[in-house]
Amino acid sequence: xxxxxxxxxxxxxxxxxxxxxxxxxxxxxxxxxxxxxxxxxxxxxxxxxxxxxxxxxxxxxxxxxxxxxxxxxxxxxxxxxxxxxxxxxxxxxxxxxxxxxxxxxxxxxxxxxxxxxxxxxxxxxxxxxxxxxxxxxxxxxxxxxxxxxxxxxxxxxxxxxxxxxxxxxxxxxxxxxxxxxxxxxxxxxxxxxxxxxxxxxxxxxxxxxxxxxxxxxxxxxxxxxxxxxxxxx
Amino acid sequence: xxxxxxxxxxxxxxxxxxxxxxxxxxxxxxxxxxxxxxxxxxxxxxxxxxxxxxxxxxxxxxxxxxxxxxxxxxxxxxxxxxxxxxxxxxxxxxxxxxxxxxxxxxxxxxxxxxxxxxxxxxxxxxxxxxxxxxxxxxxxxxxxxxxxxxxxxxxxxxxxxxxxxxxxxxxxxxxxxxxxxxxxxxxxxxxxxxxxxxxxxxxxxxxxxxxxxxxxxxxxxxxxxxxxxxxxx
Numbered sequence: 001x002x003x004x005x006x007x008x009x010x011x012x013x014x015x016x017x018x019x020x021x022x023x024x025x026x027x028x029x030x031x032x033x034x035x036x037x038x039x040x041x042x043x044x045x046x047x048x049x050x051x052x053x054x055x056x057x058x059x060x061x062x063x064x065x066x067x068x069x070x071x072x073x074x075x076x077x078x079x080x081x082x083x084x085x086x087x088x089x090x091x092x093x094x095x096x097x098x099x100x101x102x103x104x105x106x107x108x109x110x111x112x113x114x115x116x117x118x119x120x121x122x123x124x125x126x127x128x129x130x131x132x133x134x135x136x137x138x139x140x141x142x143x144x145x146x147x148x149x150x151x152x153x154x155x156x157x158x159x160x161x162x163x164x165x166x167x168x169x170x171x172x173x174x175x176x177x178x179x180x181x182x183x184x185x186x187x188x189x190x191x192x193x194x195x196x197x198x199x200x201x202x203x204x205x206x207x208x209x210x211x212x213x214x215x216x217x218x219x220x221x222x223x224x225x226x227x228x229x230x231x232x233x
Numbered sequence: 234x235x236x237x238x239x240x241x242x243x244x245x246x247x248x249x250x251x252x253x254x255x256x257x258x259x260x261x262x263x264x265x266x267x268x269x270x271x272x273x274x275x276x277x278x279x280x281x282x283x284x285x286x287x288x289x290x291x292x293x294x295x296x297x298x299x300x301x302x303x304x305x306x307x308x309x310x311x312x313x314x315x316x317x318x319x320x321x322x323x324x325x326x327x328x329x330x331x332x333x334x335x336x337x338x339x340x341x342x343x344x345x346x347x348x349x350x351x352x353x354x355x356x357x358x359x360x361x362x363x364x365x366x367x368x369x370x371x372x373x374x375x376x377x378x379x380x381x382x383x384x385x386x387x388x389x390x391x392x393x394x395x396x397x398x399x400x401x402x403x404x405x406x407x408x409x410x411x412x413x414x415x416x417x418x419x420x421x422x423x424x425x426x427x428x429x430x431x432x433x434x435x436x437x438x439x440x441x442x443x444x445x446x447x448x449x450x451x452x453x454x455x456x457x458x459x460x461x462x463x464x465x466x
Contacts, residue, residue: 090323097454133449173465213464216366221330228461231446232406
């Protein structure tokens with residue numbers, strides 16, 4: 001069964017404009033086909049195509065799949081976009097496949113990339129949702145500085161900052177396994193790591209200073225490793 | 234400290250020819266610099282550069298770091314290369330960073346890619362070793378069919394085949410956690426999954442039929458997820 005992004009309007013399902021060429025020309029969707037429509041809410045709608053036109057595709061709503069492919073818990077990763085944008089895009093796609101819940105692009109002192117194409121990031125995430133059958137589109141924030149993220153999000157969750165610095169660190173994997181019910185925020189820095197000032201600021205705000213095991217991981221690998229660990233906690 | 238691939242010859246360390254341009258032109262290595270030399274054996278050699286020439290760079294051996302960055306256990310993943318070669322290259326890089334031990338490119342009934350550039354794969358893996366400080370280069374086999382892999386490797390290890398098929402499956406993560414000391418072989422199929430015949434063949438040879446959790450993962454994501462799970466077992 002093919003899956004598309006769209007909207008439910010009562011008993012009608014309407015594909016998003018950007019899905020039309022793919023649906024009509026590539027996949028040759030026809031009247032009578034049964035399809036799935038994702039709107040990112042968590043629910044997915046099953047419908048039977050009733051009208052195919054180059055400017056719209058409509059389907060009759062048949063069934064709603066509640067909390068489709070939901071992953072328990074709440075993992076929010078705040079991560080510094082990489083200089084090579086393909087790397088952070090790969091992270092986005094894999095993180096959605098493995099069930100992340102919230103993503104914040106992070107602007108840190110050593111950030112190598114400050115430009116961020118939010119539309120492109122969302123397209124990648126939406127494609128990963130339909131590919132991996134996840135009804136809920138993870139929340140994607142606009143880029144934020146380390147300072148503003150610490151101020152806004154520290155209180156809400158099990159807040160952690162991952163660095164390679166030698167000051168006492170806890171194992172993030174163990175911390176998460178010991179607190180399986182708590183929402184988690186994990187900050188992952190750029191290639192040059194967080195600055196000592198950023199770490200001090202986070203620690204003062206109650207962040208746990210964590211490591212991700214005996215590995216020296218690239219930024220995007222650290223992100224993938226953390227999402228996989230959370231999914232297996 | 235910069236890291237390069239090379240060879241130890243008694244008290245002398247010699248950089249590989251393909252490292253010279255990078256070392257001399259990009260990083261401007263000079264006489265007296267202390268460098269690390271990787272040969273993939275597991276040990277890493279620290280040396281002081283004694284001669285810089287456009288055709289060779291030599292260093293005096295100072296110290297050997299034994300089993301540098303070794304990850305305990307033995308994980309062998311046999312995985313079908315993806316149609317889009319960037320995806321399997323990304324898997325190779327991340328798998329090395331997270332500590333895989335052995336990789337077999339797999340030719341399955343539904344394989345979308347049968348061509349495999351082994352030299353390019355090795356270059357990616359070697360770069361990931363120096364980047365992530367892993368002294369041992371994981372063993373990379375030439376492509377093998379599912380049949381030959383089953384015949385050659387089933388007896389040696391905790392042998393598993395991951396599929397999306399509905400016949401009784403065990404959780405791979407739980408299986409690995411219950412057997413922390415055993416070498417593990419995990420076969421991951423192409424986008425179209427293994428065929429029913431391939432699954433039957435593996436089961437007849439004693440392979441465990443496993444799943445990787447409630448996820449529908451792309452081939453390369455399944456590989457990454459498994460390496461991360463093994464590193465955290």
